[in-house]
Amino acid sequence: MASVTIDHVWKYYGKTEAVKDLNLKCADGEFLSVLGPSGCGKSSTLRMLAGLEHISAGDIRFGERRINDLPPKDRDIAMVFENYALYPHKTVRENIANSLMLRGASRATIEQKVKKATELLQIGHLLQRKPQELSGGQKQRVAIGRAIVREPQLFLFDEPIAHLDAKLRAHMRGELKIMQRELGTTMIYVTHDQLEALSMADRIAVMHEGVLQQFGTPQEIYDHPVNEWVAGFVGEPPMNFVDCLIEDRGGVLHAVHPSFAVPVTGSQEAILRDSAHRAEVRMGIRPDQIGIVTGDGGDAVAAQILLTEPLGGDMLVDAAVGQEKFLVKTKPDFQGRRGDACRLAFDTGRWHLFDRDTGLAYF
Amino acid sequence: MASSDVVRYRSPLRSLVNVLVAIFLVIYVVWTVLPLFVMFVSSFKDLLEAFKLPTVGDWSGITLFFDFTPTVKHYQSLFLDHNFSVYLFNSIVASAGSALISVVLGAMCAYSLSRINFRGKQDLFFWIISTRMAPVVAVMVPLYAIFRGAGLVGTIPGLILAYTTFNLPFAIWMLKGFFDNVPYAIEEAQMCDGATRFRAFLSILPLVAPGVGAFLVLCILFAWNDFLFASIIGSGGAKTLPVATKELVQPQNIQWGSIMAAGVVTTLPMMFLGLLIRRYLVAGLTMGAVKE
Amino acid sequence: MAVTTAGGGRGIGGGASAAAGKQHLLEMREGARVISHTPARLNTAPSRAYYFYLMLPAIIVLACITLYPFFWLVWMSLHDVDVGAAADKWNDFANWIRLGRDRKFQDGWWLLLQYSAMCMVLQIGLGVLLAVILNGSRHEKLLVTIFLMPMMMAPVVAGLVWYYLYNSTFGWYHWLMQSAGILGERSILGDPSTAMLGIVIVDTWQWTPLITLIVLAGLKRVPRDQLEANMVDGAGEIRNFFQITLPNIYPFLLIAILLRFMDNFRFIDHILVLTGGGPADSTKILPTYLFDVSFQFFKLGRGAAIALTLLAVTIVLGLILVRVFQSPTAQTRPEDS
Known part of the structure; x- marks a missing residue:
């Protein structure tokens, strides 16, 4: 087991910068997820950790040991690949035992460790099969078995469950988390699926265009995104954004839009006043942070229903406020119909205001 | 992602290997190019200059190779004294003729094979491909007997027909793979729009045109470079360039300059064509088993 | 693309639809040794003749220059073949x-x-x-x-x-x-x-x-x-x-x-x-x-x-x-x- 330190790491491909000045520290035994859309540099980061790409600049250390120049075989890591990368000409047993055999383990040790790993993953009955005879989920398990059998000091997972169907994916999320907790091995898990990151990781590193955006616990990332990009990327359905002006109305700061003016809370006002804020901001609020009732009048924001999408346990409502559209998540017993007037109540305690130029969050 | 991008780490062994690899590559390139180079240079050498050789072990004598006055008289004599314009014409007509017949008939056949299923299709297919694989000498024994009876020996039509024995199966086999790649939906759409079946067939031709063109060129190349058929079936009236070149080798007084010049004349057009269809070359030379 | 035979090249790439590609891949995965991918709906009677006619010229030519010589070859192997005008003589498998x-x-x-x-x-x-x-x-x-x-x-x-x-x-x-x-x-x-x-x-x-x-x-x-x-x-x-x-x-x-x-x-x-x-x-x-x-x-x-x-x-x-x-x-x- 080891901690992982990524220290001012850069990765260039020719002139393209894939990873820009990345700094991360992953504690021993931690489940760290690197989250971002494709092309954000997360895979490059993982591959540099594995030794499958050279590190263009900076250092990576496992514990105190600098591993920049170590080939993968000397790093004592195990990796699960997006496409499983099983060896098609070998049986499941040979696939799993491969790393042990390459390291010259004795026959008895191999037998015992393969048994242990396959029992954990419940694939004992597949040992004699070849990869092409396995289903996607089974291949996945074999790939994981190949990683855990060696008891490495670090697991690297590269979107390991991206190609499974939705149901199996949900199941594997739970299993992976349990497995990691049981083994206690440090794990770095790359994914573009925020649900995977939020549900499994101890901490999440959100990356975008090669730059680390935010590094924190899932709750921190969800509740306090540091900028507009993170706020928009994390959360499903995505956050609503509206351009607003901050105006002082009767001594209270309001977020003002042609269609509404909503006062900020006291603590938010303090932040805004402290931070030499600009008048032009962008307001962001998650669909479940907006209350909706049908009918006119009252002091809430007036809106019109464009579309209702019942999802069984929830109901999504598209509501128009002037020229803007808000997505609202409510209960399925909501009675509004397309075209009805309605009122929206923003949960101002949990909304966010961002600097319109830099995208950075005031709160 | 290509396997070649897999990361490599520096080590003393690695650097040593790199040096060895570089040396090997240089040697291999020289060994590949040298015969071609010698052919080219020698075609400009006068008779005696072509025979000049340093004494054994005299490495500095290697410069002797470049010690000559260039002359184009071999090229002139090929065309003035040795009738090479006729042989060139024969080569062009025979190879292009056979290529055209093969590709046109082959395209029709390949298209049909790609569009329908019937019992025995596998066997028909194997028969077609096996005719291509048959040893030329073995095929030639009966072909010679038949052609002789039909008066085709020594004529260009005879040669064209002979070349078609290997070009037609090749064209069918290769083009079928091509038509297999064209979705039938395109023809269906055409027919829905009111086109006849034949028009529908014509409408997908632009899609396969690059392949058809490439295999036409490959057929030309195979026929052009053939020697056995040309020397037996074509002997007499339909002598092609490779045969004519070979015949310049006389028991006495070999005209090496002329032979090399004839070699250049025979080789250059094919090298040009080969580079032209470079990316179909591997598929063509492996009967489509391997695609680049 | 997993077409069984021949051809390929990138030139045709544009022509082959993703659907066709998937179909081929499927056939490949299932391990079927398919010699061709033929749309099943094409095997309807009226259209088949048309395709056979298209096929015929090549088959006839090929038969003439390969199949016929092959039988000729077998015949010759059983006879004394004279290059001159004389007729071939059966020679009791002497060859x-x-x-x-x-x-x-x-x-x-x-x-x-x-x-x-x-x-x-x-x-x-x-x-x-x-x-x-x-x-x-x-x-x-x-x-x-x-x-x-x-x-x-x-x-x-x-x-x-x-x-x-x-x-x-x-x-x-x-x-x-x-x-x-x-x-x-x-x-x-x-x-x-x-x-x-x-x-x-x-x-x-x-x-x-x-x-x-x-x-x-x-x-x-x-x-x-x-x-x-x-x-x-x-x-x-x-x-x-x-x-x-x-x-x-x-x-x-x-x-x-x-x-x-x-x-x-x-x-x-x-x-x-x-x-x-x-x-x-x-x-x-x-x-x-x-x-x-x-x-x-x-x-x-x-x-x-x-x-x-x-x-x-x-x-x-x-x-x-x-x-x-x-x-x-x-x-x-x-x-x-």
């Missing part, structure tokens, strides 16, 4: 019986085998080595283009150039070998013990690049993640080559071997030019012997019998080759893996 005690026939097969084996070992060895070096090298494109050049040359011309280079009085390669102390006074083609090697070298010069290209195409399809997984598992480069690369390019190697093997049966241009089968019949491989019997001595009946034996072996090889051709591995494109 076939003669093969049994024809030393040159048996030697021909043995020499053909030797020749092929030597070519194979040299060409596969060099070809694979070269492909591994070229794969991903900075100058890959340029080098491949250079290596293509010998293949475009008419084998006869190649033979003539090498004949010139080998010549014991004015050949530069002869001089080179003598100067390097490899060869004594002997001429490489004039000595029965080295003549075969001389021809093998020419064949290697001309056709090793083909093997390189085939293997190179195979190397491009070795899945990168398998190599990387094995590296993470603890393999170095050499182990990675033997454990991952080699099994993955195996079908390509097989194709290369079979193709070259059959070409050794098909073409004797090099030998005809360089030695004509001599000296002392040391390079008289079977096709060369067949050529002599048929077209030097014009014993077409005996030639036919020899030709049939050659044909039989070729067909067996061909069957194997077609099998390999249709193996899915060789048919996937680099992007698939």
Whole structure:
């Protein structure tokens, strides 16, 4: 087991910068997820950790040991690949035992460790099969078995469950988390699926265009995104954004839009006043942070229903406020119909205001 | 992602290997190019200059190779004294003729094979491909007997027909793979729009045109470079360039300059064509088993 | 794209829809050995005739120039065939019986085998080595283009150039070998013990690049993640080559071997030019012997019998080759893996 330190790491491909000045520290035994859309540099980061790409600049250390120049075989890591990368000409047993055999383990040790790993993953009955005879989920398990059998000091997972169907994916999320907790091995898990990151990781590193955006616990990332990009990327359905002006109305700061003016809370006002804020901001609020009732009048924001999408346990409502559209998540017993007037109540305690130029969050 | 991008780490062994690899590559390139180079240079050498050789072990004598006055008289004599314009014409007509017949008939056949299923299709297919694989000498024994009876020996039509024995199966086999790649939906759409079946067939031709063109060129190349058929079936009236070149080798007084010049004349057009269809070359030379 | 046969090339890529591609992949995954992908709905009666008519001309021509000669070949092998006007005479299998005690026939097969084996070992060895070096090298494109050049040359011309280079009085390669102390006074083609090697070298010069290209195409399809997984598992480069690369390019190697093997049966241009089968019949491989019997001595009946034996072996090889051709591995494109 080891901690992982990524220290001012850069990765260039020719002139393209894939990873820009990345700094991360992953504690021993931690489940760290690197989250971002494709092309954000997360895979490059993982591959540099594995030794499958050279590190263009900076250092990576496992514990105190600098591993920049170590080939993968000397790093004592195990990796699960997006496409499983099983060896098609070998049986499941040979696939799993491969790393042990390459390291010259004795026959008895191999037998015992393969048994242990396959029992954990419940694939004992597949040992004699070849990869092409396995289903996607089974291949996945074999790939994981190949990683855990060696008891490495670090697991690297590269979107390991991206190609499974939705149901199996949900199941594997739970299993992976349990497995990691049981083994206690440090794990770095790359994914573009925020649900995977939020549900499994101890901490999440959100990356975008090669730059680390935010590094924190899932709750921190969800509740306090540091900028507009993170706020928009994390959360499903995505956050609503509206351009607003901050105006002082009767001594209270309001977020003002042609269609509404909503006062900020006291603590938010303090932040805004402290931070030499600009008048032009962008307001962001998650669909479940907006209350909706049908009918006119009252002091809430007036809106019109464009579309209702019942999802069984929830109901999504598209509501128009002037020229803007808000997505609202409510209960399925909501009675509004397309075209009805309605009122929206923003949960101002949990909304966010961002600097319109830099995208950075005031709160 | 290509396997070649897999990361490599520096080590003393690695650097040593790199040096060895570089040396090997240089040697291999020289060994590949040298015969071609010698052919080219020698075609400009006068008779005696072509025979000049340093004494054994005299490495500095290697410069002797470049010690000559260039002359184009071999090229002139090929065309003035040795009738090479006729042989060139024969080569062009025979190879292009056979290529055209093969590709046109082959395209029709390949298209049909790609569009329908019937019992025995596998066997028909194997028969077609096996005719291509048959040893030329073995095929030639009966072909010679038949052609002789039909008066085709020594004529260009005879040669064209002979070349078609290997070009037609090749064209069918290769083009079928091509038509297999064209979705039938395109023809269906055409027919829905009111086109006849034949028009529908014509409408997908632009899609396969690059392949058809490439295999036409490959057929030309195979026929052009053939020697056995040309020397037996074509002997007499339909002598092609490779045969004519070979015949310049006389028991006495070999005209090496002329032979090399004839070699250049025979080789250059094919090298040009080969580079032209470079990316179909591997598929063509492996009967489509391997695609680049 | 996983079409079973032929063609391909990127040129057609645009034409093939994703749906068709998926279909092919599916067939491939299910391990079905499909010779063609034919839309089922096309097999309706009225349209079939149309396709058969399109097919007919090629089939007729092909039958005339291959099937008819084949039966003719069988006929000839059973008769005394006279080059003159006289009718062919039935000879009670004399042509076939003669093969049994024809030393040159048996030697021909043995020499053909030797020749092929030597070519194979040299060409596969060099070809694979070269492909591994070229794969991903900075100058890959340029080098491949250079290596293509010998293949475009008419084998006869190649033979003539090498004949010139080998010549014991004015050949530069002869001089080179003598100067390097490899060869004594002997001429490489004039000595029965080295003549075969001389021809093998020419064949290697001309056709090793083909093997390189085939293997190179195979190397491009070795899945990168398998190599990387094995590296993470603890393999170095050499182990990675033997454990991952080699099994993955195996079908390509097989194709290369079979193709070259059959070409050794098909073409004797090099030998005809360089030695004509001599000296002392040391390079008289079977096709060369067949050529002599048929077209030097014009014993077409005996030639036919020899030709049939050659044909039989070729067909067996061909069957194997077609099998390999249709193996899915060789048919996937680099992007698939």
